[in-house]
Amino acid sequence: MILERAEKALEGHKLCNHCLGRLFAKLGKGTNEERGRAIRFTLNMERSLRGLPSIEEPDECELCHNIFEEIPKLVEAMVEADKDIEFETFLVGSRFPEDIKEREKAIWEELGIKTGEPINREFNRELGKAFGRRTGKETSNNPDVVFIVEPFSESIELQINPLYVYGRYRKLVRGIPQTPLPDFEDSVASIICRAFSEAFGGKCVFKGAGREDVDVRTLCNGRPFIVEIKRPKRRKGDLKKLAGKINASGKVEVLDLRFVSAKEVEEVLTKNHRKEYLALVFVEEDVTPEEAEEVARKLTDLKIHQRTPWRVRKARADKIRVKKVHEAEARWIDEKHFELRLVTDGGLYIKELISGDNGRTRPSVTDLLGKRAWCERLDVLNILDD
Numbered sequence: 001m002i003l004e005r006a007e008k009a010l011e012g013h014k015l016c017n018h019c020l021g022r023l024f025a026k027l028g029k030g031t032n033e034e035r036g037r038a039i040r041f042t043l044n045m046e047r048s049l050r051g052l053p054s055i056e057e058p059d060e061c062e063l064c065h066n067i068f069e070e071i072p073k074l075v076e077a078m079v080e081a082d083k084d085i086e087f088e089t090f091l092v093g094s095r096f097p098e099d100i101k102e103r104e105k106a107i108w109e110e111l112g113i114k115t116g117e118p119i120n121r122e123f124n125r126e127l128g129k130a131f132g133r134r135t136g137k138e139t140s141n142n143p144d145v146v147f148i149v150e151p152f153s154e155s156i157e158l159q160i161n162p163l164y165v166y167g168r169y170r171k172l173v174r175g176i177p178q179t180p181l182p183d184f185e186d187s188v189a190s191i192i193c194r195a196f197s198e199a200f201g202g203k204c205v206f207k208g209a210g211r212e213d214v215d216v217r218t219l220c221n222g223r224p225f226i227v228e229i230k231r232p233k234r235r236k237g238d239l240k241k242l243a244g245k246i247n248a249s250g251k252v253e254v255l256d257l258r259f260v261s262a263k264e265v266e267e268v269l270t271k272n273h274r275k276e277y278l279a280l281v282f283v284e285e286d287v288t289p290e291e292a293e294e295v296a297r298k299l300t301d302l303k304i305h306q307r308t309p310w311r312v313r314k315a316r317a318d319k320i321r322v323k324k325v326h327e328a329e330a331r332w333i334d335e336k337h338f339e340l341r342l343v344t345d346g347g348l349y350i351k352e353l354i355s356g357d358n359g360r361t362r363p364s365v366t367d368l369l370g371k372r373a374w375c376e377r378l379d380v381l382n383i384l385d386d
């Protein structure tokens with residue numbers, strides 16, 4: 001069957017050993033070129049038994065136009081294209097002209113071939129092997145870089161996959177926004193991204209797991225964040241050294257830096273963490289230590305119905321969220337002030353939990369106390385993982 005089909009193919013078409021072998025790619029082991037050579041050799045012995053002339057490899061293959069001979073040249077062009085980029089793993093993709101793909105399909109149909117492999121797949125594999133031998137780099141399904149090669153025009157496009165770094169940040173001072181805002185010189189994002197861009201030589205995008213207001217600090221174990229480094233030139237930055245640079249800012253500290261996959265990024269950013277806060281509550285009328293403790297007792301395990309706060313109504317959908325306060329502890333300071341330490345569901349607005357936001361948050365500290373209260377100062381102490 002194989003020899004019969006091969007003979008028909010070679011009588012009708014001028015095919016190189018790659019293209020001949022590829023018709024039977026799903027059979028046996030080895031490369032298509034080896035397959036083609038073996039089939040041609042055996043076929044020619046048979047033909048000589050029958051007194052027929054050999055069918056040698058043509059000067060130019062009518063299907064691939066001897067494109068496989070261009071592989072060494074393409075490898076050098078790939079090496080040139082990536083010379084400023086640090087990477088360990090790669091993948092090769094190729095774009096073949098439509099008419100070649102159609103001619104291949106026509107031959108399969110004409111000969112009833114069910115064991116063939118498309119030309120671009122063989123080409124990607126052979127080019128990848130040659131590039132690996134030349135550079136010592138390895139192929140991977142989750143590669144650092146992807147080469148998209150147009151074999152006939154010799155154009156090479158280099159896709160550099162992004163790097164993701166996970167970390168947690170502490171914001172040690174009030175008065176800096178998480179992401180750049182007009183009127184603010186610095187932000188948590190710009191302080192962190194500056195150091196990352198320097199270390200990896202790419203454009204950096206900062207994504208926090210939630211955010212705090214400009215006047216709120218984030219302390220203790222810090223808020224999780226991700227930095228995406230787009231088209232990095234270097235992939236092996238020293239994260240410890242990088243953390244040291246950020247921490248020297250005195251405004252922002254980072255900890256637990258590590259490289260993560262795109263899948264982990266998704267998990268970090270969508271997880272709704274419980275949070276621990278420390279709020280300084282100001283009470284318009286006087287407040288006693290007993291009243292403060294009573295408020296904390298009532299808040300513990302309480303469900304809060306919170307309509308989108310007035311101050312963020314333009315940025316967020318207007319709806320009512322139900323969130324829970326899990327823990328509350330009060331510490332009386334003076335007639336006008338007490339501290340509240342709270343553990344709440346993620347997404348509960350604490351300033352409004354205290355003030356009541358003109359009835360938009362119920363119940364609130366103002367409700368529970370029967371006296372108007374405001375949040376005078378707020379810190380995020382901990383962002384709690386499960």
Ligand SMILES: [Zn+2]
Pocket residue numbers: 015016017018019020061062063064065066
């Ligand atoms: Zn060919």
